[in-house]
Amino acid sequence: MSTATPTAGKPAKKAAKATGLTWTIADADHMTQAEIYGEVLTQAALKDGRVVALTADLAKSTKIGKFEQKVPERFFNFGIAEANMFAVASGMAETGLIPVVSTFAVFASLRAAEFVRTDVCYQKRNVKIIGTHSGTSFGQAGTTHHCTEDIAVMRCLANMTVIAPADARATAKAVEAMLAHDGPVYIRIGRGFEPPCYKDMDFEFTIGKSNLLRDGTDITVIAAGIPVLQAVEAADRVKPDGVSVRVIDMHTIKPIDEEAIVRAVQDTRRLITVEDHTVVGGLGTAVADVIAKSGKGCAFRKLGYQDEYSIVGYPEDLQHRYGIDADGIVSAIGEVLKQDFEQDEDWEDE
Amino acid sequence: MADQAQELRARIFLRSCLPLVKVVLEERSAYRKLLYRAGGAVQFAAADSEQGAWVELTPEGLDVKQGKHPSPSITLTFKALRDMNEFFAGGLALPRVSGIAGLPSLLRLLPFLLKLKMLLPDVIPEDPDEKALKVRMLLFMVTNALSQLNKGGDEAMAKYAKTSPDRIFQLTVENGGPAAYLRIKAGRSKAGRGTYTRRRPYVHMIFPDSEGAFDVLTQHFSNVEAVRLGKLRMEGAMEGGKEIGLLMQRIEAITTGAV
Numbered sequence: 001m002s003t004a005t006p007t008a009g010k011p012a013k014k015a016a017k018a019t020g021l022t023w024t025i026a027d028a029d030h031m032t033q034a035e036i037y038g039e040v041l042t043q044a045a046l047k048d049g050r051v052v053a054l055t056a057d058l059a060k061s062t063k064i065g066k067f068e069q070k071v072p073e074r075f076f077n078f079g080i081a082e083a084n085m086f087a088v089a090s091g092m093a094e095t096g097l098i099p100v101v102s103t104f105a106v107f108a109s110l111r112a113a114e115f116v117r118t119d120v121c122y123q124k125r126n127v128k129i130i131g132t133h134s135g136t137s138f139g140q141a142g143t144t145h146h147c148t149e150d151i152a153v154m155r156c157l158a159n160m161t162v163i164a165p166a167d168a169r170a171t172a173k174a175v176e177a178m179l180a181h182d183g184p185v186y187i188r189i190g191r192g193f194e195p196p197c198y199k200d201m202d203f204e205f206t207i208g209k210s211n212l213l214r215d216g217t218d219i220t221v222i223a224a225g226i227p228v229l230q231a232v233e234a235a236d237r238v239k240p241d242g243v244s245v246r247v248i249d250m251h252t253i254k255p256i257d258e259e260a261i262v263r264a265v266q267d268t269r270r271l272i273t274v275e276d277h278t279v280v281g282g283l284g285t286a287v288a289d290v291i292a293k294s295g296k297g298c299a300f301r302k303l304g305y306q307d308e309y310s311i312v313g314y315p316e317d318l319q320h321r322y323g324i325d326a327d328g329i330v331s332a333i334g335e336v337l338k339q340d341f342e343q344d345e346d347w348e349d350e
Numbered sequence: 351m352a353d354q355a356q357e358l359r360a361r362i363f364l365r366s367c368l369p370l371v372k373v374v375l376e377e378r379s380a381y382r383k384l385l386y387r388a389g390g391a392v393q394f395a396a397a398d399s400e401q402g403a404w405v406e407l408t409p410e411g412l413d414v415k416q417g418k419h420p421s422p423s424i425t426l427t428f429k430a431l432r433d434m435n436e437f438f439a440g441g442l443a444l445p446r447v448s449g450i451a452g453l454p455s456l457l458r459l460l461p462f463l464l465k466l467k468m469l470l471p472d473v474i475p476e477d478p479d480e481k482a483l484k485v486r487m488l489l490f491m492v493t494n495a496l497s498q499l500n501k502g503g504d505e506a507m508a509k510y511a512k513t514s515p516d517r518i519f520q521l522t523v524e525n526g527g528p529a530a531y532l533r534i535k536a537g538r539s540k541a542g543r544g545t546y547t548r549r550r551p552y553v554h555m556i557f558p559d560s561e562g563a564f565d566v567l568t569q570h571f572s573n574v575e576a577v578r579l580g581k582l583r584m585e586g587a588m589e590g591g592k593e594i595g596l597l598m599q600r601i602e603a604i605t606t607g608a609v
Contacts, residue, residue, distance in 0.1 A: 217517070217549075217550050217552045217586055217587065218517070219515070242513070244552065244587055266549065266550065267549060267550030269516065269548065269549045270515075337516075338536065344548055346540065347538050348540065349494050349498065349501075349540060349542075350494070350540075350542045
C-alpha cells in the first residue's frame, strides 16, 4: 500500500505536471474525470499506433471527441450497438491493437455483458473499457442511466481487472496503468464535476495496490471512486473528537489489495466500506471476502445502495440520501465504534 | 468510613501493588526458599473500610485475593485505611495483629513486602538486575493502576475511559524485556501482561532496553528527552501518549498521597 496526500476537498492551488505525459492538467479542478481520460487517451494514441478508440454514439458524453479530432483514422463509432462494439473490440485486440471502449457504465456492464464475458474475458483479449456516468453520478438522468451494479458484474468475470479512480488525477494515472496492463480492464468513472481528492500528481498508482490517505488506529474506512474524498473529509471531521480514522483508497477492486485489508482488520478491528454502488457484490463484498478468508474478527459495515435502486436527483443529494457522503460516513463511524463484535470481553485485570 | 481518596489509594495498593509479590517470586529464585513448607493466609484490613486483601502462602507460591479471608492465619488490621495506605507507601503505621499462630506466615511474607518498596519513586537501585526488576514491576503496576483508577471511579480516568473507543496502550521493553498493556473501551478497562495481539495499539511506548526504560519510568528523563536520546520510541497517536502520561502522573500523586 502506498501513501498519498489527499486534498480533503480543498481546491488544488497549483496544477502539477504528470510524469511521463506530454499533456498537463492545467487546472484539474475544472476538468472532469472523463475529460482527463479523453486527454490521456489521446496523448497515448499519438504515441502508440496500436491504441484505437471505440464508442457507441457517446463520444461527446464520454469526452473522447478530442481523440476523434486528433486521430480520426483510429476512432470508430458503432452507433447504438454496444454488443457489436465489444465483439469488434475483441477482434481488434486479437490483431494486436489496443481497443479502448468508451460508453456509459450501465451499457458496458449490463447491456453488453454477455459480449464482455464471452468475447473479451473468456478470450482474455486485451480490451480496455471505460464506463462513464457510473453510480449515481448522472443522478438527474434517472434510474435507467444510473449504474450501481457494474462493479459486481465486472468483478465476477474471470480475467477482468476492475478499477474505480477517486478523481481526475487518479483517472489519468489509472488510464496509463490500464494501457500498460495486458488483459481486459474496466475503469469506472463518474460523469464529471467531482471535486479533486488528490492535490497533485505526486502519488503512486499501481494496479492492485491501494493508497493510504490517512492513518489511524480506531477504525478504517475503505472507499473506491468518488466516495474516497468523502471518506477523507469524514476522517478529518471526527479527528478533533479524538477519533483516529484510517482511510484507504481502494482504487483497484479486482485484484484487491488483500494485504492492506488484513492489516486494517488487525490494526483497527473496525471497518467501513463506502462505494457509489450497490452493497451486493461491490467493493464491500470484495473486502468482506478478504476478511472472511483471513479468519480475523472485526466490526464491519458496508455503505452504498442497500439492495435498492436510487431515486432521481442530483448526485450530491443522492449521496447524502444513501449515506455515502461525509455526513453518512461520520454517522457510520460513530455507530461502528460502539459495535461489539467478538468475545474478547474479559475485563479482569492481570 | 474512609474518604474516597483513601479508598482509591488503597485500591491501587491492594490490587496493583500487593500482587507484585508474585513477580518478586518469579524473578528472584532465592525467595522461593522462604516458602518451604509454607501454609497460611495473611490478611490486610482497615477498621473503617470494606476493602481488604490477603496473601495466600503455599510451598508452590503466593496468591493475592481481594476481600476478607474466612479464616486467615494472621490479620493485620489498621485503625484507618489511611494508616494502611501509609504502611504500603513505606511509612510508619502499626496495625493490630490478631492470630499470633500465623506469625511465621507473616515473617515469610515480610521480605516480599519489603521488596515492594522498590516501587517507591525514591528507591533507585544501581544493580542492573534490580533495575530490570523495578522496570518489570513498574510496567505491571502502572497499567494495572490505570485500570483500577477507572474501576475505582477516579473522575479524570473514568471520564477518559467512558469516551474512549476500543484502544490499547502498550508498553514494551525490547530485547527480552517485559510488556504490559491497558485496554480501554467505552468505560471499561483491563490491564494485561504481555502484548495485546488482537489489534494495533493506539499508543505504543517502546523501550529499546531495560536501562532506558528504567531512566524513563523513574523520570530521570522526560518522554521528550528520552525520545531524543533514543531511549524511547513512541508509535501511534502522540496526543494519546500525552493523555496517558498525565494519567500516569496521577497514579504517582495518588500513591504518594499528594492528592
